[in-house]
Amino acid sequence: xxxxxxxxxxxxxxxxxxxxxxxxxxxxxxxxxxxxxxxxxxxxxxxxxxxxxxxxxxxxxxxxxxxxxxxxxxxxxxxxxxxxxxxxxxxxxxxxxxxxxxxxxxxxxxxxxxxxxxxxxxxxxxxxxxxxxxxxxxxxxxxxxxxxxxxxxxxxxxxxxxxxxxxxxxxxxxxxxxxxxxxxxxxxxxxxxxxxxxxxxxxxxxxxxxxxxxxxxxxxxxxxxxxxxxxxxxxxxxxxxxxxxxxxxxxxxxxxxxxxxxxxxxxxxxxxxxxxxxxxxxxxxxxxxxxxxxxxxxxxxxxxxxxxxxxxxxxxxxxxxxxxxxxxxxxxxxxxxxxxxxxxxxxxxxxxxxxxxxxxxxxxxxxxxxxxxxxxxxxxxxxxxxxxxxxxxxxxxxxxxxxxxxxxxxxxxxxxxxxxxxxxxxxxxxxxxxxxxxxxxxxxxxxxxxxxx
Numbered sequence: 186x187x188x189x190x191x192x193x194x195x196x197x198x199x200x201x202x203x204x205x206x207x208x209x210x211x212x213x214x215x216x217x218x219x220x221x222x223x224x225x226x227x228x229x230x231x232x233x234x235x236x237x238x239x240x241x242x243x244x245x246x247x248x249x250x251x252x253x254x255x256x257x258x259x260x261x262x263x264x265x266x267x268x269x270x271x272x273x274x275x276x277x278x279x280x281x282x283x284x285x286x287x288x289x290x291x292x293x294x295x296x297x298x299x300x301x302x303x304x305x306x307x308x309x310x311x312x313x314x315x316x317x318x319x320x321x322x323x324x325x326x327x328x329x330x331x332x333x334x335x336x337x338x339x340x341x342x343x344x345x346x347x348x349x350x351x352x353x354x355x356x357x358x359x360x361x362x363x364x365x366x367x368x369x370x371x372x373x374x375x376x377x378x379x380x381x382x383x384x385x386x387x388x389x390x391x392x393x394x395x396x397x398x399x400x401x402x403x404x405x406x407x408x409x410x411x412x413x414x415x416x417x418x419x420x421x422x423x424x425x426x427x428x429x430x431x432x433x434x435x436x437x438x439x440x441x442x443x444x445x446x447x448x449x450x451x452x453x454x455x456x457x458x459x460x461x462x463x464x465x466x467x468x469x470x471x472x473x474x475x476x477x478x479x480x481x482x483x484x485x486x487x488x489x490x491x492x493x494x495x496x497x498x499x500x501x502x503x504x505x506x507x508x509x510x511x512x513x514x515x516x517x518x519x520x521x522x523x524x525x526x527x528x529x530x531x532x533x534x535x536x537x538x539x540x541x542x543x544x545x546x547x548x549x550x551x552x553x554x555x556x557x558x559x560x561x562x563x564x565x566x567x568x569x570x571x572x573x574x575x576x577x578x579x580x581x582x583x584x585x586x587x588x589x590x591x592x593x594x595x596x597x598x599x600x601x602x603x604x605x606x607x608x609x610x611x612x613x614x615x616x617x618x619x620x621x622x623x624x625x626x627x628x629x630x631x632x633x634x635x636x637x638x
Contacts, residue, residue: 192583194592195267198599202263203568204561205603206256209249211560214328214373215380216246217293217321223408224317228310234401236310238408242384243301244617250297252610254290259599267592271575271585274351278344279337281356286330293323325373332372335567336364340434341576367430368567370423375563378416379556382518385409386553389546403541407529410549414522420515425479432480432488435577438570440491441500442508443476444469448490452476456509460502500570507566514559521548 220242227235264272276283296319307313337343343359345352388406391399431439440446444455444466454476458469474484481488491499524545532538571577575585 189590189593191588191590191592192586194596195586196582198592198596199260199263199267200565200568201596201603202256202259202599203564205607206253206260207560207564208557209253209256210328211376211379211557212249212383213246213253214324214376215378216242216249216384217317217324218377219380219384219409219412220246221314221317221321222412224310224314226408228314232404234404235408237401238405240304241618241621245614247297247301248610248614248617250294252606255606256603257290259602266589266595267587268575268585269587271580274580274585275337275341275576277351278341278354278356278359279334282330282333282337282360286327286334289323289326289330293320293327296320296323328372328376329369332369333360333362333365336368337362338575339368339571339577340364341579346579363434364430367423367427371420371427371563374416374419374423375560378413378420378518379560381409381413381416382522382549382556383553385413385522386550389549389552392541393543393546393550406525406541406549410522410525413552414519414526417515417519417522421519424512424515428479429481435571436489437491437494437498438500438504439476439480440489440494441502442504442566442570444491444502444505445476445488446491448487448493450477450485450487452480452486452488454479455505456513457506498573500572504566504570507562507569511559511562511566514555514562518552518556518559521545521552525549 220239223235223242224239226232227237227239296316300313300316300320303313303316337359340363341359342362343355343357385406388402388409391402392406428439431442443452444458444460444464445452446464451474453474454472455466456470456472458466461467476488477484477486480486525540528538528540528542528545532540573581573583575582
């Protein structure tokens with residue numbers, strides 16, 4: 186029988202909520218951009234396949250928005266219920282981006298509603314496309330503002346603590362904290378990348394299922410893998426900047442992620458492996474000078490070790506595996522997209538190139554789930570890597586949690602809610618697309634235009 190621990194249950198409930206929400210939030214940020222790309226190409230090339238891509242992706246996007254609203258509301262509720270002491274302190278400082286995030290969502294929702302109900306209502310399709318721009322901007326702004334709050338938790342500034350009270354509050358200084366640029370860039374780039382690979386995975390599924398699959402899915406695959414490759418490169422670049430940020434502002438997190446215990450120059454990068462009782466690394470893959478280059482761009486640079494920090498202020502060492510898996514998945518996705526693009530380029534010269542080889546399509550099929558897994562790993566790494574702090578340097582997690590005795594009941598309730606949401610959203614999405622096959626929609630989308638299927 187486990188002893189009741191309000192802090193533990195609060196952490197579990199918050200983790201479960203965010204783990205569920207982050208999937209829908211990520212797709213909700215990235216899909217509008219993919220819809221915009223498809224509709225833009227469809228209008229410019231007068232291509233009904235790309236127009237239909239935009240239509241169908243929009244339907245799926247609406248479902249993710251609906252679930253994201255429910256889980257996002259749950260997060261807001263839990264911040265007040267589970268972390269009242271944290272909100273009492275931080276809420277005074279960082280309330281501006283929290284408010285702006287709500288405004289950004291309303292901005293997105295208003296134009297999404299207009300966009301949905303005005304298909305084929307304009308003589309010039311470009312006017313309808315323009316309604317999508319505020320949707321894409323609103324979704325990205327929403328991610329921007331909520332990420333600013335998270336960045337503040339990692340590098341808090343813009344206030345002073347005097348005699349237990351908070352004074353000299355500067356909301357803009359708090360918002361534009363040192364963690365903000367890299368965190369926002371990483372969240373946006375990875376959201377765009379993940380959404381592209383999720384859509385590519387769906388296209389690959391249809392191509393694997395039927396060799397005579399409609400050209401619609403081939404065009405979907407090409408567009409999404411091109412976008413996936415571009416945004417995967419962007420994510421890698423931002424990831425490099427994130428490593429340098431950690432080296433300067435959260436060296437204990439970087440050291441824990443790389444099992445780097447002693448401060449020294451020419452530090453290697455360690456992939457995977459195990460630790461013995463003396464914190465000696467066994468069976469790891471060592472990349473000479475890798476950590477020094479990641480942290481400071483110089484092979485000879487000195488990297489701060491974990492032993493420089495008090496034991497009770499060190500992150501859990503298992504974040505090493507989270508970091509490694511996230512990086513490996515990101516590299517694998519980049520390679521998959523690059524391989525497709527190389528084959529596509531070769532096919533322009535040699536017609537015998539099989540662009541839709543089963544092995545490659547299977548890897549693309551896996552790319553969507555892997556991208557979502559990388560998002561989960563990255564989020565857990567970011568949050569657990571900040572422990573034991575909820576507000577780094579000011580408040581530890583245990584000090585910010587509630588002492589109420591009902592959190593275990595809430596945990597059960599919300600788990601049931603998330604299971605029901607997952608089942609319902611999966612069922613609805615399946616029904617939407619199963620009952621509206623591509624071929625049928627292409628024939629009926631514009632009765633006056635014949636489409637060769």
